[in-house]
Amino acid sequence: MEEKEISQAVIGRLPRYFRYLGELKDEGVERVSSQELSELMKVTASQIRQDFNNFGGFGQQGYGYNVEFLYKEIGRILGLDKKHNFIIVGAGNLGRALGNYMNFERRGFIFKGMFDKNPELIGEDVRGVRIMPLERLESFVRENDIDIAVLTIPKASAEEVAEKLAQNGIRAIWNFAHVDLNLPEGIQVENVHLSDSLMKLSYNINRYMHETGTE
Amino acid sequence: MEEKEISQAVIGRLPRYFRYLGELKDEGVERVSSQELSELMKVTASQIRQDFNNFGGFGQQGYGYNVEFLYKEIGRILGLDKKHNFIIVGAGNLGRALGNYMNFERRGFIFKGMFDKNPELIGEDVRGVRIMPLERLESFVRENDIDIAVLTIPKASAEEVAEKLAQNGIRAIWNFAHVDLNLPEGIQVENVHLSDSLMKLSYNINRYMHETGTE
DNA sequence: AAAAACGTGTCAATGAATTGACAGGATAAT
DNA sequence: ATTATCCTGTCAATTCATTGACACGTTTTT
Numbered sequence: 346m347e348e349k350e351i352s353q354a355v356i357g358r359l360p361r362y363f364r365y366l367g368e369l370k371d372e373g374v375e376r377v378s379s380q381e382l383s384e385l386m387k388v389t390a391s392q393i394r395q396d397f398n399n400f401g402g403f404g405q406q407g408y409g410y411n412v413e414f415l416y417k418e419i420g421r422i423l424g425l426d427k428k429h430n431f432i433i434v435g436a437g438n439l440g441r442a443l444g445n446y447m448n449f450e451r452r453g454f455i456f457k458g459m460f461d462k463n464p465e466l467i468g469e470d471v472r473g474v475r476i477m478p479l480e481r482l483e484s485f486v487r488e489n490d491i492d493i494a495v496l497t498i499p500k501a502s503a504e505e506v507a508e509k510l511a512q513n514g515i516r517a518i519w520n521f522a523h524v525d526l527n528l529p530e531g532i533q534v535e536n537v538h539l540s541d542s543l544m545k546l547s548y549n550i551n552r553y554m555h556e557t558g559t560e
Numbered sequence: 561m562e563e564k565e566i567s568q569a570v571i572g573r574l575p576r577y578f579r580y581l582g583e584l585k586d587e588g589v590e591r592v593s594s595q596e597l598s599e600l601m602k603v604t605a606s607q608i609r610q611d612f613n614n615f616g617g618f619g620q621q622g623y624g625y626n627v628e629f630l631y632k633e634i635g636r637i638l639g640l641d642k643k644h645n646f647i648i649v650g651a652g653n654l655g656r657a658l659g660n661y662m663n664f665e666r667r668g669f670i671f672k673g674m675f676d677k678n679p680e681l682i683g684e685d686v687r688g689v690r691i692m693p694l695e696r697l698e699s700f701v702r703e704n705d706i707d708i709a710v711l712t713i714p715k716a717s718a719e720e721v722a723e724k725l726a727q728n729g730i731r732a733i734w735n736f737a738h739v740d741l742n743l744p745e746g747i748q749v750e751n752v753h754l755s756d757s758l759m760k761l762s763y764n765i766n767r768y769m770h771e772t773g774t775e
Numbered sequence: 776a777a778a779a780a781c782g783t784g785t786c787a788a789t790g791a792a793t794t795g796a797c798a799g800g801a802t803a804a805t
Numbered sequence: 806a807t808t809a810t811c812c813t814g815t816c817a818a819t820t821c822a823t824t825g826a827c828a829c830g831t832t833t834t835t
Contacts, residue, residue, distance in 0.1 A: 352791075352792075354791085354793095355792095356760055356764075378811080380812075391795065391796095395793080397814095405812085406799075407813080409813080410813090423766075424762040424765060424766035425759065441653060442653035442656070445653045446653070453762075492765065516765050517761050519757070535761040537752070540575070540667065541572075541579075542752055543750070544574070544578070545572060545574075546708065547638055547639040547640060548637065549571075549748040550639060550708075550731050552566075557746070569823095593782060605824095606826095609782090620830085621830045622831030623832065777835085779835090783830085784827105784828095784829095785828095786828105787824105788826095789825085791822070791823085793819080795818075796815100797814105798813105800814105802810080804808080805809090
C-alpha cells in the first residue's frame with residue numbers, strides 16, 4: 346500500500362518546488378514542462394522529472410505538468426493539507442520572532458502555546474497566545490494535542506526539555522538550540538543551527554578570497 | 561599553492577565537528593581518536609578521518625588527534641580567526657532577534673549596522689546599534705568595510721536590496737527572505753529558508769505516521 | 776627492549792545521487 | 806488526416822559520497 350522510501354535529498358527539494366509552483370500558479374500559468382521549470386530553478390530537467398516521479402506520474406507527454414495540480418499534490422505530500430498544533434518553548438527574541446511570524450498558519454501550523462522559565466514574562470501575550478511557566482508544559486502538551494514543539498532555549502536546558510516533550514507525546518521538534526537532541530526513534534527532529542549556517546558562509550567567503558586573491 | 565576543491569558536503573559537517581571539539585576542549589580532554597569521536601557524534605570513524613584528511617594530516621598514528629589543535633585548525637579553516645563586519649537589513653522581529661544574539665561576536669562577526677524602511681523605527685537602538693533608514697544602506701556598506709549582510713526583509717524587496725548590496729561591494733548575504741537571490745558570481749549566499757525546514761519536518765511527521773499506522 | 780595494542784592516512788569497494796539518452800504517447804501544425 | 810514537435814517516464818551511465826580494509830608508524834604495556 347505504501348510507496349518505497351524517498352531519500353531526504355528529494356524531500357529537501359520539495360519545498361523549493363512548492364514555492365516555485367505556487368508562484369507560477371499565482372501568475373496564472375496553467376502548465377509547465379520540466380524544461381521550463383529547470384531554467385527557472387537552475388536545476389536539470391532530468392532531476393525534476395526524476396524527483397516528481399518518486400511519487401507517481403504527475404505529468405503528461407507532450408503537455409508537461411499541470412501547475413495547479415502539481416502544486417496541490419506536492420503540498421499534500423509535504424503534509425500541508427493537515428493541521429498541526431505547535432508550541433514554542435523559550436520566549437526570548439527568537440521565540441517571539443517565530444511566534445509573530447504568521448505565515449505558518451497559512452500552511453496548517455497552528456500556534457497554540459508559549460513557555461518560558463522566566464517568571465517576569467509569564468502572562469505576556471504574543472499574537473494572542475499567553476506565555477506560560479515551564480511547569481505547565483507537560484500537561485499542556487498532553488491535553489492540547491500538540492504535534493510540534495519549537496525549541497528556542499539555551500543549549501543547557503534543551504536536552505532536558507526535549508525529553509519531557511517526548512515523554513508527553515510530542516511528535517516532532519523544530520530545534521533551534523545548538524545541541525544535537527537524542528530522542529527515541531519516531532520523534533522527528535529538524536535542526537536549525539544558525540551558527541553552523543553562518544560558519545559555512547564564512548568558509549565560502551574565505552575560500553573565494555583565496556581562489557581569486559582578493560583582499 | 562592552494563588545495564583542491566573541498567565538497568560542500570564536507571564543509572557542511574565542519575561546524576558540527578567544531579562544536580563537539582569545543583565541548584571536549586572545555587571539558588579538558590586533550591586527545592581524541594576518530595573512533596571515540598565517531599561514537600560521540602554518531603557518524604562513522606572512516607568519515608571523520610576522510611573529512612579531516614581533506615585539509616592535511618592533523619592526527620598521529622597510535623595517538624589520535626590533539627583536541628585543542630584540531631579545534632583551532634577547523635576554526636581557521638572556517639575562517640573564524642578573521643573578523644567580519646555585518647549589517648542586518650530589516651528590523652522586524654527576526655532581524656532584532658539576530659541582532660540581539662551575541663554569540664556571533666565570539667566567532668568574529670561584528671554587528672555594525674541595522675536598516676529598515678519603516679520611518680518609525682529609525683533611531684531605535686538594538687544592542688548599541690542604531691537603526692538607520694534604507695537610504696543610507698549603500699553608502700554605509702561602502703564606507704564601513706561591511707562583508708556580510710543579513711537579509712530579514714519580505715521577499716518582495718529582497719532581490720532589489722541584494723542587488724544594491726552587491727553593487728556596493730558586499731561579499732556575502734545570509735538570506736532569510738523566502739526567495740532565491742540571483743547575484744553575480746563571487747558573492748556568497750547562504751539561505752535560511754525557515755518555512756522549507758518546517759515543511760521537511762511536516763513531511764517526516766506524516767511519513768512516520770503512515771509507516772507505523774499511528775493516528 | 777620486545778611485544779602488543781592503538782589508530783591514522785589512504786586505497787579500494789560499495790552505495791547513493793545526478794545526469795544523459797531515448798522510446799513512445801500526446802499535442803500542435805499543416 | 807498526416808507529419809512534426811513536444812515532453813514525460815524510465816533505464817543506463819556517470820559522478821559523487823560513504824564505508825570498509827589494512828599497511829605501517831606511535832604509544833603503551835610487560
